[in-house]
Amino acid sequence: xxxxxxxxxxxxxxxxxxxxxxxxxxxxxxxxxxxxxxxxxxxxxxxxxxxxxxxxxxxxxxxxxxxxxxxxxxxxxxxxxxxxxxxxxxxxxxxxxxxxxxxxxxxxxxxxxxxxxxxxxxxxxxxxxxxxxxxxxxxxxxxxxxxxxxxxxxxxxxxxxxxxxxxxxxxxxxxxxxxxxxxxxxxxxxxxxxxxxxxxxxxxxxxxxxxxxxxxxxxxxxxxxxxxxxxxxxxxxxxxxxxxxxxxxxxxxxxxxxxxxxxxxxxxxxxxxxxxxxxxxxxxxxxxxxxxxxxxxxxxxxxxxxxxxxxxxxxxxxxxxxxxxxxxxxxxxxxxxxxxxxxxxxxxxxxxxxxxxxxxxxxxxxxxxxxxxxxxxxxxxxxxxxxxxxxxxxxxxxxxxxxxxxxxxxxxxxxxxxxxxxxxxxxxxxxxxx
Amino acid sequence: xxxxxxxxxxxxxxxxxxxxxxxxxxxxxxxxxxxxxxxxxxxxxxxxxxxxxxxxxxxxxxxxxxxxxxxxxxxxxxxxxxxxxxxxxxxxxxxxxxxxxxxxxxxxxxxxxxxxxxxxxxxxxxxxxxxxxxxxxxxxxxxxxxxxxxxxxxxxxxxxxxxxxxxxxxxxxxxxxxxxxxxxxxxxxxxxxxxxxxxxxxxxxxxxxxxxxxxxxxxxxxxxxxxxxxxxxxxxxxxxxxxxxxxxxxxxxxxxxxxxxxxxxxxxxxxxxxxxxxxxxxxxxxxxxxxxxxxxxxxxxxxxxxx
Numbered sequence: 081x082x083x084x085x086x087x088x089x090x091x092x093x094x095x096x097x098x099x100x101x102x103x104x105x106x107x108x109x110x111x112x113x114x115x116x117x118x119x120x121x122x123x124x125x126x127x128x129x130x131x132x133x134x135x136x137x138x139x140x141x142x143x144x145x146x147x148x149x150x151x152x153x154x155x156x157x158x159x160x161x162x163x164x165x166x167x168x169x170x171x172x173x174x175x176x177x178x179x180x181x182x183x184x185x186x187x188x189x190x191x192x193x194x195x196x197x198x199x200x201x202x203x204x205x206x207x208x209x210x211x212x213x214x215x216x217x218x219x220x221x222x223x224x225x226x227x228x229x230x231x232x233x234x235x236x237x238x239x240x241x242x243x244x245x246x247x248x249x250x251x252x253x254x255x256x257x258x259x260x261x262x263x264x265x266x267x268x269x270x271x272x273x274x275x276x277x278x279x280x281x282x283x284x285x286x287x288x289x290x291x292x293x294x295x296x297x298x299x300x301x302x303x304x305x306x307x308x309x310x311x312x313x314x315x316x317x318x319x320x321x322x323x324x325x326x327x328x329x330x331x332x333x334x335x336x337x338x339x340x341x342x343x344x345x346x347x348x349x350x351x352x353x354x355x356x357x358x359x360x361x362x363x364x365x366x367x368x369x370x371x372x373x374x375x376x377x378x379x380x381x382x383x384x385x386x387x388x389x390x391x392x393x394x395x396x397x398x399x400x401x402x403x404x405x406x407x408x409x410x411x412x413x414x415x416x417x418x419x420x421x422x423x424x425x426x427x428x429x430x431x432x433x434x435x436x437x438x439x440x441x442x443x444x445x446x447x448x449x450x451x452x453x454x455x456x457x458x459x460x461x462x463x464x465x466x467x468x469x470x471x472x473x474x475x476x477x478x479x480x481x482x483x484x485x486x487x488x489x490x491x492x493x494x495x496x497x498x499x500x501x502x503x504x505x506x507x508x509x510x511x512x513x514x
Numbered sequence: 515x516x517x518x519x520x521x522x523x524x525x526x527x528x529x530x531x532x533x534x535x536x537x538x539x540x541x542x543x544x545x546x547x548x549x550x551x552x553x554x555x556x557x558x559x560x561x562x563x564x565x566x567x568x569x570x571x572x573x574x575x576x577x578x579x580x581x582x583x584x585x586x587x588x589x590x591x592x593x594x595x596x597x598x599x600x601x602x603x604x605x606x607x608x609x610x611x612x613x614x615x616x617x618x619x620x621x622x623x624x625x626x627x628x629x630x631x632x633x634x635x636x637x638x639x640x641x642x643x644x645x646x647x648x649x650x651x652x653x654x655x656x657x658x659x660x661x662x663x664x665x666x667x668x669x670x671x672x673x674x675x676x677x678x679x680x681x682x683x684x685x686x687x688x689x690x691x692x693x694x695x696x697x698x699x700x701x702x703x704x705x706x707x708x709x710x711x712x713x714x715x716x717x718x719x720x721x722x723x724x725x726x727x728x729x730x731x732x733x734x735x736x737x738x739x740x741x742x743x744x745x746x747x748x749x750x751x752x753x754x755x756x757x758x759x760x761x762x763x764x765x766x767x768x769x770x771x772x773x774x775x776x777x778x779x780x781x782x783x784x785x786x787x788x789x790x791x792x793x794x795x796x797x798x799x800x801x802x803x804x805x806x807x808x809x810x811x812x813x814x815x816x817x818x819x820x821x
Contacts, residue, residue, distance in 0.1 A: 087614050095602065290598035294659065297565040297592045298615040495567070497596065508529060513571075
């Protein structure tokens with residue numbers, strides 16, 4: 081009869097994978113992920129191509145030929161009267177006109193910027209920055225200090241964090257690790273709820289359909305429960321694998337297309353060379369580099385283990401809740417013990433981040449109820465192997481325990497219709513002999 | 515006659531009440547066995563124990579002389595009272611799934627299901643969605659699910675509920691055919707007319723106890739009250755030479771219908787002789803108790819005994 085568990089798994093898998101919602105999610109997920117990765121890169125690359133010409137009428141004579149280009153703003157100087165400058169801004173594709181009256185270096189007031197569109201805060205800030213820089217330079221000269229002397233006085237320190245382990249030294253980046261940690265922790269949280277709820281709804285469906293009695297006359301309730309949990313887990317894994325593959329596929333495709341485009345358009349390369357803005361590309365490459373520096377294999381394997389472990393542990397509880405309910409609305413009262421540790425794990429993540437090796441982080445990543453989410457946050461920061469091992473062993477123990485508890489509630493619950501169930505009744509079921 | 519299923523002193527209690535007390539029944543091979551009793555008597559508990567959904571506290575169950583074990587799941591078909599199907603599955607794949615859970619191989623299951631489709635006049639339903647079927651149509655599918663693996667023991671809990679008379683007849687014929695082909699059927703119902711019609715043996719369970727069991731004919735004979743219904747011309751007095759006239763009513767014309775109780779062990783011929791002396795007999799029939807009467811008498815007898 082072992083075969084039967086397999087049959088249940090098969091049915092759960094096939095009926096779910098065939099659903100429209102699964103197919104839609106499988107397609108939309110990677111598109112979203114790819115967009116999340118590609119859009120910032122694309123924006124970074126695109127920025128340089130956008131040049132904005134600003135005509136400057138400088139009555140003070142302090143700025144002429146001294147304003148540096150910045151974030152795509154190109155300055156052209158002119159002596160036209162204000163009115164003709166304004167009409168030019170209106171009628172040509174000039175980005176804007178800057179009118180600087182004869183101002184006092186120590187009290188620069190009355191500078192005006194005309195534009196046919198509303199300039200963004202960023203543009204305004206860089207305009208102000210350019211003018212401030214020039215004014216500072218003038219003041220420096222007046223006080224007899226040259227720019228180069230000031231630069232030589234300024235200190236700039238950039239600390240490279242390097243992680244030492246037996247395998248050698250490795251550069252790390254806390255920012256990237258944080259982002260990766262958050263993404264995977266949330267994915268686990270999301271997956272546990274998503275697929276746990278599917279298990280619960282599946283159980284309620286069988287119960288309210290009244291098919292459950294026919295099934296349990298051929299399959300042990302425990303087999304039915306485990307079959308459902310494992311079946312839904314395999315749906316989750318299949319979806320995750322498809323997401324990873326499709327996301328990689330889409331990203332490489334789009335990246336390829338972008339690279340091709342930029343290589344084949346000499347204009348763009350020119351612009352980039354002119355403005356010396358290879359910087360963005362370097363930044364992108366650096367980010368990629370930093371991502372690759374993370375313990376990626378450990379993260380992926382860890383994710384699979386903690387997703388499965390966490391899901392199996394909570395999935396059994398979801399199944400028990402489903403078995404005690406006659407409809408979705410009945411489940412509310414029993415959801416609390418499931419949702420509280422999960423939500424707590426998410427809330428505590430920022431505290432864990434402050435000290436990924438601290439005692440709070442340690443304990444929460446060892447206790448099975450919080451470990452799937454909290455440990456995922458810690459893994460990108462590298463966790464000692466023994467802690468990982470202990471946490472996984474305890475997670476398996478936790479899973480065995482919750483499954484035992486859940487199966488005892490489940491076997492009674494699925495055959496009870498219309499009875500009012502509370503925690504006391506659940507306790508009774510737990511203790512009841514078969 | 516050989517017994518296909520025997521329960522010996524089966525007991526089951528839940529935390530707050532006793533569900534079954536020392537149930538001893540024997541189900542003969544190739545018979546239809548009526549499992550009767552008021553609501554909450556413990557029938558469903560007994561059926562669930564036979565299906566190994568729950569375990570008895572004490573006692574044992576023998577199937578073909580062998581102690582009940584998981585191997586027997588293959589030999590039993592079960593149509594519960596609370597029944598249903600997966601709404602989102604196709605008829606064919608649903609039956610295939612249920613058949614394979616009972617241990618059939620895939621090709622075996624497919625051919626058996628197709629045979630049943632032909633038998634019940636529903637060929638071409640393989641790819642229909644269950645949710646598009648009417649309740650009666652779904653009942654047919656459930657019936658197929660119960661019998662498709664050719665079980666030796668078929669347990670039907672209120673099998674006719676939800677069927678229109680045409681389909682109910684169709685199912686009834688199938689049940690009789692299954693019996694002819696060697697299956698034993700346990701039939702749990704409240705509808706006494708179908709018990710009357712179909713069952714060979716019965717057991718009556720009331721308040722967790724088996725209060726009556728045996729062949730239907732024998733039970734009915736036991737409950738015969740030696741009363742006769744006579745239609746006759748001319749009125750009868752309240753006594754006919756020592757026979758008690760229980761009731762007498764006027765029919766159309768000058769006909770009367772009387773119920774007369776006879777001494778036990780007397781032959782009906784003697785009564786007839788006595789009657790012929792005073793009235794003209796148009797019909798003479800022994801009043802045989804129906805299952806409904808026996809059911810009600812037994813259950814009420816118990817209730818009054820307990821008071």
